[in-house]
Amino acid sequence: MERDLKQLFYDVKNASPTQNISTYEQQWITLDNHQKNLAIEKQIFGSDWYAHIKMFWTKKVNTQWFTDELKLKFFFDKLPFSFFVLCVAICILILLLIIGFYIANHLVANGHAQTYLQIFKGICK
Structure with missing residues (x-):
């Protein structure tokens, strides 16, 4: 899903301003629904820490694109509350x-x- 989301992001970013983005919107809806189907409703103790570790430390190469795009900061965005x-x-x-x-x-x-x-x-x- 991360690679699909990254690819969708760059496809939309590289699209011309006059291009119809309805296909990209449909891809986004498909990815969003797929993520919601995989998500666990009840989180376990420490899962937010685990998610931050996996997202910002272990998979740093795969997620650097959205960290840069969103201009996430170390203390306020990359560490859990x-x-x-x-x-x-x-x-x-x-x-x-x-x-x-x-x-x-x-x-x-x-x-x-x-x-x-x-x-x-x-x-x-």
Whole structure:
């Protein structure tokens, strides 16, 4: 399908402005219907990441034509949104761990607890 779509794209791009494009429209409808018949309605966990990896990293040579045509950018188009969500979640977790470490050090240094284990036992009560 990728090669058919690429060929259709270049055929339309190279067509003269006065040429009737109804045959190209029919080819587009046929390709679109074929893709819809192959598509899976319910996606599995991680399928968007897998799709981005296959499209922009593994098959880079086959898809470079539409990446160039659409002027896709690395961060906003080639990486899935869930990647950014995961990065933000990891940063927040690291920040919370650092803050927790400094609070625990402060409590132990000021004599409010003798050990870190004592602090964690108090939190879990």
